[in-house]
Amino acid sequence: MAITSALGLGSGIDINGLVSQLVRAEGQPALNAINRQETSVKSRLSALGTLKSALSGFQAAANKLKDGGLFSKHQAATANDNIATAQASSLAVAGSYSLKVTQLATSHKLITGGVGYSGYDAEIGVGELTLSVGGAAFSVNIDDTNNTLGGIRDTINRAQDNTGVTASIISVDEGYKLVLTAKDTGSANAISMSSTDSGLADLADNMQQQRPALDAIIEVDGQVATRGQNSISDVIQGVTLDLKTADPDTVFDLDVSVDSKAITEAANDFVKAYNSLMSSVKNLGKFDAETQAAGALIGDSTLRMVQSQIRSEISRPVDSANGDLNSLALIGITIDRNGVMSLDNSKFSEILDGNLGAISDVFSSDQGIANRLSERLDQYLKTGGVLDSRTKSLSQQLKGFETRRENVQVRLDNLESALLKQFIAMDTAVGQFQATGSFVAQQLALLNS
Structure with missing residues (x-):
């Protein structure tokens, strides 16, 4: 009877299909709500990642200018x-010099003179x-294994x-x-070879200078x-000279100046990073009236x-700068009414x-x-900072959604079981009523015959 009723044969109703529809109708709103909330949390997590990336890029640009x-x-x-x-270090001082390279440093070289060996x-x-x-000096021992x-x-x-x-x-x-070649250049690294032993003395005495040791x-x-090497870093403070060739007849200029190009590039990178950050902030918090689309962090206090x-x-x-030039605007970096920063290269x-x-x-x-910016940005980006705390909180919420789905499913399983019992009982009663009705109809038909 239970199997027959479960199939709906007593009442003619598709009990399983009906129960499934009722359970689905009961559970879908709750599951839809969880899915919407989960999508929202994932969207905010992604948005916080975008914001963190933009802030990190801006901090990197600011840190270049923070370094004196x-x-x-x-x-x-x-x-x-x-x-x-020539190359200059941070110890260099701006200036101009005349330079002449009279002689290059060379490494001493000796070679066997006259007729060589077989x-x-x-x-x-x-x-x-x-x-x-x-x-x-150093000595080597020569015996019948290496002679x-x-x-x-x-x-x-x-x-x-x-x-x-x-x-x-x-x-x-x-x-x-x-x-024999000296590993280092300069007159201080001249080579000599000697021996008091027969054969070795002939070798040592027969060595001739192939290249002098010059400074x-x-x-x-x-x-x-005068220096012993061709890379000279102790004549002009903070400047390393790399000598390529000697030309006693040529005098040429050496200029040492502030690396304006590096500073200007750092300032331009700062401007670009600021605009990129503010563009990200705008997109994350905007609302498009035409499409009704909202940024993932619209209205977000952070x-x-x-x-x-x-x-x-x-x-x-x-406050720590000169009063006449104590702001970005005064040195040529301004922000227009649309919030876009620009650098006046000429100024x-x-x-x-x-x-x-x-x-x-x-x-x-x-x-x-x-x-100031580096300190402020660090408050947002550091471990335990504003963004880190928000990210951890949202990640924790994500973990809870699966538990909520499991709880909903347990409730739906219990509901399905209860509904099946009720419909099976109904189907059984209907089957019994139909059987009784058929019996009564048969008896009445017999009486009328």
């Missing part, structure tokens, strides 16, 4: 890069061989106390020759400077706070060339805009 080193950064350029190039395995002798580089030309080369190169010489072998028309000689503003506080930091004068460059300190103070002094 940017405003002390210099560039160096020579009028003849074929002779020498090959790599030509036997030389045994004993002790002493080499000196700039007066710093060939190749063996001596390898032993010199592998010596742990080698003071700065590299040995090699070249094969030329005159035979195989040993070549670099330059003239800066007519003053001579979004309004971010917009208001950053605009305040941007527009507020800098900015003019102030940069004539009053670098003013621009530096506006951005990087104690109360400078970049310092």
Whole structure:
């Protein structure tokens, strides 16, 4: 009877279909509400991620201008890069110099003189061989395991106390020759080789100078400077000169100046990052009357706070800067009525060339805009900050939606079970009434016959 009733055979009703429809009608509003809320939370989470990304980009741009080193950064350029190039550090001071490269530094090189040896395995002798580089000596022991030309080369190169010489072998028309080259340039790194042992002494005495050990000689503003290397960083403070070739007859200019290009690029990046941030803020909080579409954070208090506080930091004068040039607007960075920031390159460059300190103070002094912004932005972006707390709260809400769905499903399962019992009972009663009716009809028919 239970199976027959479940199929609706007693009443002719599709009990399973009817119960499913009733359960679905009961549960769908609750599930729809959960889905809407979940979609809203996911949308806000995504929007907070977009806002955080824009804030991080703006903070990175502000931090470049926060670093006072940017405003002390210099560039160096020579009028003849074929002779020498130059680089400037933060220690450099703006100025112009005349430069002449009289001589390049060279590394000392010795080579076997006269007729060379018959090959790599030509036997030389045994004993002790002493080499000196700039007066710093080391010795190698030569025995019957390494007493060939190749063996001596390898032993010199592998010596742990080698003071700065590299040995090699070249094969030329005159035979195989040993070549000794100082690892460092300059007269202080001249090589010598000696031995008191037969064979080795012949090798040492036969070494001839192939290239002298020379110092670099330059003239800066007519003053001579001699150094042991071709990269010179201690003649002009904060400037490294890399010598390329010697040309005693050519005098050329070296200019050291503030790296205006780097500062202007940083200022332009700041403007772009601000506009990108404000565009994101606008899109996240806007409402389109035509499409009725709303931003994911429309009416959000955090979004309004971010917009208001950053605009305040941007527009507020800098107390630690010069009174005549103590704001972004006064150095050429303005915001129009649509909230778009722009940089007047002409005005900015003019102030940069004539009053670098003013621009530096506006951005990087104690109360400078970049310092204020960095501190403010950190409140939003740091772990435990405003955005982090909001994100964690919304993430926690997301986890709760699945639990709510499970609770709704348990309630619907219980409802389905209860409805099935009720309809089965009804179907059973209807079946019984139909059976009784058929019996009564049969009996009446018999009486009338």
